[in-house]
Amino acid sequence: MSTLKKQRIDLRLNENDKSLIEEAAAMTNQSISQFMVNTASQRAAEIIDQHRRLILSEESWNLVQDAINNPPEPNSRLKRAAKRLQQME
Template sequence: MGTAIAKQDRIGARVPHEVYETLCRAAELTGATVNQFLVQAALKEAQEVIEREEVIRLSPRDWNWLLDLMENPPKPNAKLKAALKRYQKAKRDDEGTAFSWEP
């Protein structure tokens, strides 16, 4: 039985000498190589960016407001009814095209 080898990719960057020295010093202080330090720092930042962009945080008051709206939605107003008609017309118009899209 063989062991699976994880695919690895390479990342490279050219930086000013002063930046490189700062990264080397920080890596040394944490007991990591420069590559390990860069990957750990970049991964941490990437995860924070993804969470910030993909996660919606609500206060307890706003969460309760949202739940109430979902459980007791308001009756459609004139603007919503008009938007639905436009959507249905656009959907009918696109049925014959090769690029029709269904949500």
Template structure:
């Protein structure tokens, strides 16, 4: 079995942030502040990756999504009508607040 090689991350935070994190670490029962920070970072990173993969599961899904953003389709008649209705609603709201 190979040796575990530790890497390092340097972070600067405010005194208030450090005190808050230290308090949370103590409440959670971690042996050290570093252990708590590594645990939280790892857990949050895994959650972000999981959430990202659930929304756009495949590379093809991601390509389709980006293409839709970069090259949007022309609005159809229903969307154009909805836009007109929304603008009418806004102007009616503005008229009512001017009173």
């Protein structure tokens, strides 16, 4: 039987934040810990989702597609960088 290990996160809050969290937890019939874990987990998932997705306008998407389908010729800086990379390998 596997044992679920619980991890701790210690926080220091000012009085106003603590009161606000306690009130919100009570209003949602959750313990303070449940409220904080649920709220932080939801927000974390939103932030991760936002950072994993890239939303482009149609015009921007068309520019990306055009750059992929018709890449420009490498300029001298890119050629020098490629040469340095080959020398490092």
